[in-house]
Amino acid sequence: MTPRSAAPGSITVRVPAKVNVQLAVGAARPDGFHDLANVFLAVGLYDEVTATPADELRVTCAGPGADQVPLDRTNLAARAAEALAARYGRRADVHLHIAKDIPVAGGMAGGSADGAGALVACDALWGTGASRDELLDICAELGSDVPFSLVGGAALGTGRGEKLAELAVGGTFHWVFAVADGGLSTPAVYREFDRLTPDAPEPVASPALLDALRTGDPTALAGALTNDLQPAALSLFPALTDTLKAGTEAGALAGLVSGSGPTTAFLAKDAESAERVAAALRASGTCRTARVAVAPAPGATVV
Ligand SMILES: C[C@](O)(CO)[C@H](O)COP(=O)(O)OP(=O)(O)OC[C@H]1O[C@@H](n2ccc(N)nc2=O)[C@H](O)[C@@H]1O
Numbered sequence: 494m495t496p497r498s499a500a501p502g503s504i505t506v507r508v509p510a511k512v513n514v515q516l517a518v519g520a521a522r523p524d525g526f527h528d529l530a531n532v533f534l535a536v537g538l539y540d541e542v543t544a545t546p547a548d549e550l551r552v553t554c555a556g557p558g559a560d561q562v563p564l565d566r567t568n569l570a571a572r573a574a575e576a577l578a579a580r581y582g583r584r585a586d587v588h589l590h591i592a593k594d595i596p597v598a599g600g601m602a603g604g605s606a607d608g609a610g611a612l613v614a615c616d617a618l619w620g621t622g623a624s625r626d627e628l629l630d631i632c633a634e635l636g637s638d639v640p641f642s643l644v645g646g647a648a649l650g651t652g653r654g655e656k657l658a659e660l661a662v663g664g665t666f667h668w669v670f671a672v673a674d675g676g677l678s679t680p681a682v683y684r685e686f687d688r689l690t691p692d693a694p695e696p697v698a699s700p701a702l703l704d705a706l707r708t709g710d711p712t713a714l715a716g717a718l719t720n721d722l723q724p725a726a727l728s729l730f731p732a733l734t735d736t737l738k739a740g741t742e743a744g745a746l747a748g749l750v751s752g753s754g755p756t757t758a759f760l761a762k763d764a765e766s767a768e769r770v771a772a773a774l775r776a777s778g779t780c781r782t783a784r785v786a787v788a789p790a791p792g793a794t795v796v
């Protein structure tokens with residue numbers, strides 16, 4: 494494929510959002526993180542990160558929710574560029590532009606996508622020749638969800654979610670995402686989980702869920718969707734109960750909170766049903782907007 498560059502000498506990388514089709518959460522570890530059985534599925538909503546040579550590191554962002562994205566060194570895209578530059582003993586002299594389409598603070602790994610995208614873009618721009626394993630190591634340092642943003646498709650994440658085993662997916666799944674008014678902080682949702690779940694068992698991946706992914710059967714997948722963070726997200730954001738009700742009443746096979754929320758995800762039977770559910774959600778007054786997307790989607794890709 495011929496890369497389409499935004500400007501001469503620049504590299505653009507497209508990175509997908511994710512939904513957790515299973516999120517089994519164990520007890521808090523001594524380091525504050527939680528062991529997970531985290532079944533990630535990449536969905537076709539994308540951010541694009543463009544890296545262009547510059548005098549110094551600079552981040553810009555445009556798109557829905559861009560005003561909530563930090564443009565300083567705390568941005569995961571900036572941190573990714575700095576981590577790669579440090580490893581290869583060079584300056585992070587790059588302008589990173591984020592074209593945002595993944596809901597911000599929505600539990601869909603938008604910031605993680607930008608981290609993975611910036612890493613792949615800078616790697617290509619600088620010609621570091623880093624191996625995929627090296628890039629995945631940097632991703633894991635940046636955040637628990639970042640390795641999956643690089644890999645895409647479907648994967649089981651263990652440890653804090655950063656140790657990935659890729660999974661086979663036997664078909665296309667049609668999703669609807671209801672974007673909430675407002676965001677939820679991931680650490681706050683995990684803290685609420687700890688409060689609500691004093692004796693969390695060891696997290697284990699569900700064989701029925703892995704089977705449903707493998708066969709591509711939406712009804713089987715709908716019956717196996719689980720998110721241990723959902724009670725915590727609903728406790729902090731009770732209005733999401735109304736959104737979940739609106740989506741399932743509109744004909745979704747099932748609905749659940751996406752990751753730490755507050756985006757809610759609905760699995761539909763097919764593309765037409767997904768459009769109907771999205772229209773009903775938009776009309777319901779229980780969310781800011783609704784988006785349809787198919788899964789699985791590829792990981793971070795130079796476009
Ligand atoms: C909810 C999920 O999105 C599901 O995929 C992830 O578990 C969160 O991943 P993330 O946003 O990349 O999280 P990180 O940046 O690694 O960690 C942010 C905070 O979330 C909490 N955290 C995250 C991952 C994990 N396995 N256990 C945790 O307790 C910790 O409080 C941590 O300080």
Ligand SMILES: Nc1ncnc2c1ncn2[C@@H]1O[C@H](COP(=O)(O)OP(=O)(O)OP(=O)(O)O)[C@@H](O)[C@H]1O
Binds near residue numbers: 599
């Ligand atoms: N590139 C970025 N894009 C969006 N938010 C970022 C970025 N870098 C840092 N952040 C910060 O991270 C916070 C969480 O944003 P993000 O969109 O990643 O949430 P999320 O989708 O809920 O994450 P996750 O699903 O991985 O828990 C934001 O409120 C913002 O302050």
